[in-house]
Amino acid sequence: MKIDKNILKDFNRKLNLLKKYNHNYYNLDSPLITDEKYDILKEDLLKMEKNFSFLKKKRTELEKVGAPLTKKFKKIKHLKPMLSLSNVFDRKGMNDFINKIANYLNMKNKMFDFSSELKIDGISASLTYENGVLKKGLSRGDGITGEDILENLKTISEIPKKISDKRVPKIVEVRGEVYIGKKDFEKLNKNFANPRNAAGGSLRQKNYNETAKIPLKFFAYGFGTINPLNYKTQSEFVNKLESWGFKINSFNKVVKNLDEIEKQHKKIERIRSSLDYDIDGIVYKVNDLNLQKRLGNTSNSPRWATAYKFSSEKATSRIKKISIQVGRTGAITPVAKIEPVTVGGVVVSNATLHNEDEIQRKDIRVGDTITLQRAGDVIPQVVSVDLRRRDINSVKYIFPNKCLCGSEIKKEYNLHTKKEDAVRRCSKGYECSFTAIEKLKHIVSKEAFNIDGLGKKVIDQFWKLKLIKRPSDIFDLNYKKISNIEGWGELSTKNLEEAVNKAKNISLSRFIYSIGIRHIGQENAKILAGYFKTIEKLENIFLHNKRKEILNELKDLDGIGLTQIDSLETFFSNIKNIDIVKTLIQKLNIEKFKEVSKTGKLSNKNIMFTGSFEKISRSELKTIAESFGGKVLGSISKKVNILVVGNSKPTRKKMEKAKELNIKIFSEKDWYKLLNI
Numbered sequence: 155m156k157i158d159k160n161i162l163k164d165f166n167r168k169l170n171l172l173k174k175y176n177h178n179y180y181n182l183d184s185p186l187i188t189d190e191k192y193d194i195l196k197e198d199l200l201k202m203e204k205n206f207s208f209l210k211k212k213r214t215e216l217e218k219v220g221a222p223l224t225k226k227f228k229k230i231k232h233l234k235p236m237l238s239l240s241n242v243f244d245r246k247g248m249n250d251f252i253n254k255i256a257n258y259l260n261m262k263n264k265m266f267d268f269s270s271e272l273k274i275d276g277i278s279a280s281l282t283y284e285n286g287v288l289k290k291g292l293s294r295g296d297g298i299t300g301e302d303i304l305e306n307l308k309t310i311s312e313i314p315k316k317i318s319d320k321r322v323p324k325i326v327e328v329r330g331e332v333y334i335g336k337k338d339f340e341k342l343n344k345n346f347a348n349p350r351n352a353a354g355g356s357l358r359q360k361n362y363n364e365t366a367k368i369p370l371k372f373f374a375y376g377f378g379t380i381n382p383l384n385y386k387t388q389s390e391f392v393n394k395l396e397s398w399g400f401k402i403n404s405f406n407k408v409v410k411n412l413d414e415i416e417k418q419h420k421k422i423e424r425i426r427s428s429l430d431y432d433i434d435g436i437v438y439k440v441n442d443l444n445l446q447k448r449l450g451n452t453s454n455s456p457r458w459a460t461a462y463k464f465s466s467e468k469a470t471s472r473i474k475k476i477s478i479q480v481g482r483t484g485a486i487t488p489v490a491k492i493e494p495v496t497v498g499g500v501v502v503s504n505a506t507l508h509n510e511d512e513i514q515r516k517d518i519r520v521g522d523t524i525t526l527q528r529a530g531d532v533i534p535q536v537v538s539v540d541l542r543r544r545d546i547n548s549v550k551y552i553f554p555n556k557c558l559c560g561s562e563i564k565k566e567y568n569l570h571t572k573k574e575d576a577v578r579r580c581s582k583g584y585e586c587s588f589t590a591i592e593k594l595k596h597i598v599s600k601e602a603f604n605i606d607g608l609g610k611k612v613i614d615q616f617w618k619l620k621l622i623k624r625p626s627d628i629f630d631l632n633y634k635k636i637s638n639i640e641g642w643g644e645l646s647t648k649n650l651e652e653a654v655n656k657a658k659n660i661s662l663s664r665f666i667y668s669i670g671i672r673h674i675g676q677e678n679a680k681i682l683a684g685y686f687k688t689i690e691k692l693e694n695i696f697l698h699n700k701r702k703e704i705l706n707e708l709k710d711l712d713g714i715g716l717t718q719i720d721s722l723e724t725f726f727s728n729i730k731n732i733d734i735v736k737t738l739i740q741k742l743n744i745e746k747f748k749e750v751s752k753t754g755k756l757s758n759k760n761i762m763f764t765g766s767f768e769k770i771s772r773s774e775l776k777t778i779a780e781s782f783g784g785k786v787l788g789s790i791s792k793k794v795n796i797l798v799v800g801n802s803k804p805t806r807k808k809m810e811k812a813k814e815l816n817i818k819i820f821s822e823k824d825w826y827k828l829l830n831i
Contacts, residue, residue, distance in 0.1 A: 156411045158206065158577035159485010164506055164591060165202050166207060166599070172601060172611045187656035188624065194500070194528055197463060200241050206285060209675075225331060227293075227301035227358070227667050229703065232280055233327050236294045238454055239461045245416055248438075251460045252412065255440065258457060265411050267441040268419060269388035271375050272405050273461050275432035276333030277353045278308060280377060280378055283326050286317040286355040305721055306357050307332070309366040314399040327378030328395065331356060333534065335430040338369040349432060363790040371431075376439075386536045387441045408441055413464070425465050435463040438554070450767035450777060461663050463808050468527045472497040472552055473520050478509065478558065480588035484580040487514060488553070497528045509576045512551040517592045535771050559586040568717075584624065584730055593670050597625050601676060602668030604658040607650040615639075624734055625669075629654060656705065661690060662747045671736055673721040681713045689744040695722070712776070712788035717787065756784030760793050764808045765766075765800025767822050770831075772800075782829060791815075798825045 172195055178186050184506040184684045186278040187195075203209045222824035242248045256262050291307035292300030305314055309314060309333065317326075334342070346352035356368040376388070385391040390406050396402045405422065409415050417438055426433055440446050440458040449457040475491040488507040494500060505526055507513050516539055518524070523543040526534040557563050557580035566575045584590045595613050598605045608628070617620040619639070621631060631654065637647040639667040660668070662828050663683035667676050674682070685708065694700045705723055708714050726733050761784045763772050770778070774796070776786045787794055790811045798820045812819055820828065 155659075158487070158509055158575075159483050160479060160483035160487010160489075160506070160509060160577065160650045161481075162204065162483055162485055163207055163479050163481030163487055165199065165591070166595060167610070168199055168202075168808070170595070171195060174609070198528075199242075200238075203272075203779055227294070227303060228291055229299050230290065230302050231299050232292060232295075232297075233282065233325075235786055236278060236280060236300070236329070236378070237295050237451055237456055238297070239459055239663065241454045241461045241463050243463050243466065245412065248415055248460075248462055249412055251370070251438075255445075255449065258771050258773050259445065260767060260774070267387075268409050268438040269392065269441040270409055270415075270439075271437050272403050272422065272429075272433045272554070273435040273437050273463075274333055274373055274403070274640070275332040275350050275434055276331040276373075277350065278501065279330060279332050279357075279372070280680065281307065281313065281330070283317055283328065283497075284321065285324060286319065286322040288313070288315050296729045301358075302341050303357050305362040306359060307776040310370045310372050312372040312401045313632060315400045319398060321383065322398070323380050323382055323385075325379060325381070328374055329376045329378055330372050330400070332372050333431050334370060336432070337430055342368070364724050364826070372401060373403050375402070375406075375437075379514055383443070386442060386443055387577055389441055390441050391443075409438070410558070416715065417436070419462055419464075427462065430676070433464075435461045437461050438693040442595055447498050448774065449455075458539060461574070466527050468525055469495045469497040469534075470523060470525055470540070473505075473518070473522050473524060476513075476518075478554060480558055480580060480586065480592065482589065482670055484557070484563075484583065484586065485587050486554075486557065486578045486580065488551075490518070492524070492526070495526065497526055497534055500528070502526070502528075502534055505536050507536060510578060511576050513553065514552055515533065517550070519544070519551055520550050521545050522779065557582070557586060558588045558829055561586060569720075583728060584734060590623070594622060594628075596626065596670050596776060597668050600626065602664060603628075603660060604664075605650075605657045606653040607646065608653065624737070625699040626737040626741050629658060649654070659745065660740065661745050662686065662692070665689070665691070665742070665744050669738070671721055671725045673718050678714060678718055681711055683747040685711060685751060687747045693736075695726050696736070710789050710791050710793055712719065712786045714788070724768045754784075755794075756781035756782040759784045759795045760787050761785065761796050762787050762794045762808070763791060763798045763800070765804030767800040768800040768802070769822065775825075778829065778831065790817075796820060798822070 156693040175186055175192055175195070197487035207766045213750070240251070242251055252266065252703060272484060278294040280290075280292045280294070281288060282292075288304075288308070291301050291302070291313075297299055310314060315641055334349040334353045334356075336349060339346075339352055346355060353370060356365050359365045362422070364727060366565045375392065377391060380391075385394065389406075392402055392406060406416060409418055415438065422433070422436060424538055438460055438640060439456075440449065445457070446458040449808060469490040471494075473492055476488055477491060479487045481487060488509070490507055492503055492505055505524070507518060512518075516536065518536060518539055521544070522606035523540040525537045525540070527537045528534045555563060559580065560581060561580050563578040563580050565578055567573075570576065579587050580589060583588065583592065591613065594617070596608050597603055598608045598613065613622065616631075621636070622628055628757045631649050631651075633647050636642050636650070636824050637644055661674070661683070663680045666682050666686075667674065682692075700721065705719050708719055708722070709716075761787070763775055766772075767775060781785055784796075790797070790808045792815050794815070794817050795814070796818045797808065799809060799822070802823050809819065
């Protein structure tokens with residue numbers, strides 16, 4: 155699927171908003187929006203990643219639950235990362251989630267038991283007990299590292315200081331949610347937007363005696379690290395938590411099929427307003443802990459759990475104008491400018507129209523009365539048009555044939571899929587000022603160079619002042635001139651200079667991701683970094699006589715397909731792109747790729763799979779092979795050491811080629827025997 159520039163631009167805009175809100179909420183204790191609005195924004199980003207394949211491997215701020223940590227509290231690494239959850243919004247989404255689990259485990263047509271819990275709208279915390287004694291209490295932080303708020307957490311009566319059970323595991327990380335009841339919140343004489351913000355602000359008091367004055371409560375819902383792990387199911391462990399003295403939610407329940415899930419979801423949604431705490435959905439976890447272990451995690455969320463969110467909110471408005479926006483990859487996104495309307499407590503004046511086909515399919519016109527929906531959207535989407543209220547003289551919207559820069563825009567044709575892209579795109583790249591500025595915003599983003607103080611608005615400001623026009627300019631800023639700009643002072647300028655200097659040291663994978671090649675997300679960038687190893691080898695792709703050989707070798711890499719290879723060829727065939735990247739490299743210290751070596755039976759072996767497997771899915775087989783130190787390739791060549799053949803529908807050409815190259819061929823049964831699985 156090709157990148158829709160409008161969608162990508164919308165995604166990046168919302169991502170920058172999320173970063174801003176995270177910083178104010180987690181680090182300044184000064185929320186800019188309500189909890190509901192924040193969750194809507196977060197869920198929208200996750201939904202966009204789910205719905206558009208070109209965003210799926212874009213490792214974003216969504217991986218980091220929270221915000222970069224301040225110096226207010228001591229930082230401690232979680233024993234196991236506190237990942238965020240994927241989200242679903244309807245029965246179909248839940249059914250898709252279940253099917254993905256079944257496919258990964260190669261257990262189709264099997265229903266799984268799920269342990270369910272209400273998704274409390276509070277502050278996540280992790281408690282570490284050693285031999286039953288509470289030793290650590292951390293905030294979620296960025297998901298990898300939390301802040302030491304142990305003394306504040308000890309003020310909560312519902313958190314046991316000691317577990318009086320001789321059989322308690324030697325080490326156990328108990329995870330749960332800190333919250334303030336609605337009734338207690340009403341009694342607070344504090345300037346907080348909502349109960350969640352009140353809980354967060356209270357936990358981040360430097361003086362725990364002040365925290366003790368706040369009626370904080372705690373629901374325990376799960377675990378991180380347990381040693382030894384003596385439990386078979388999620389529900390068994392949750393029940394054990396209750397016997398240890400933790401408070402667990404009375405609505406926790408084990409459900410056995412999709413109908414039970416739907417019934418429970420509808421029931422809780424009906425009564426949610428009567429509860430003394432805020433909730434925004436129900437979390438469903440595969441109950442079997444062995445299956446949880448097999449399923450594992452993606453880079454930002456567990457495969458075995460999801461949050462089934464409650465229904466979205468809708469409103470009606472009128473379209474005053476339709477305009478276009480240009481994104482980082484040149485994608486043109488139409489946006490409806492609407493009469494301001496309140497949707498779910500937020501006043502909005504824009505609605506995304508996604509692309510030209512969407513406008514035509516829904517026959518959206520200027521002047522139309524429309525229904526808007528916010529299912530996690532900050533910029534809502536248009537659900538439908540009220541044809542009864544359409545002006546008789548209204549005319550269909552004609553999508554422009556030129557970019558805002560004046561260049562022709564067109565839909566690209568994918569030679570591999572034999573389909574035309576749904577998105578019109580400007581192909582001028584850095585020659586288009588609208589595209590160039592979006593590329594700059596991508597480069598300074600959290601997932602790329604991660605330059606604090608150089609956000610979207612600052613890039614816009616510096617662009618207008620001609621301080622930055624291309625990526626390398628970021629590292630040649632005139633700080634004396636910046637300090638004299640209104641809104642900038644000596645301290646903020648100094649902080650920016652320090653952040654820019656720090657960003658000069660960057661890993662190879664982050665650098666590859668930062669330069670903004672279409673279809674190259676963070677996971678692709680890591681794979682490419684593992685191939686190139688050093689920036690010097692990457693620079694060989696600039697040379698025409700070496701590029702073809704490199705791109706041909708990339709075909710062997712599992713995770714790099716023809717779409718990515720075509721995109722690399724297009725990007726590095728552009729002389730201006732090469733010049734910009736070369737100039738940027740000269741300003742940086744780009745670290746060599748550090749490969750995490752895993753030793754095992756498959757160390758230094760290249761593996762390839764073909765066919766369907768009876769016992770385990772190919773996705774899980776790949777994960778297992780890598781855990782044993784192997785490397786999985788995507789195409790057959792002399793580099794492959796072992797070809798594993800499934801019992802059903804193996805590719806004959808691959809088998810013949812393997813025999814020709816004297817590659818070892820394993821049947822599914824022999825493969826399991828080799829690895830003892």
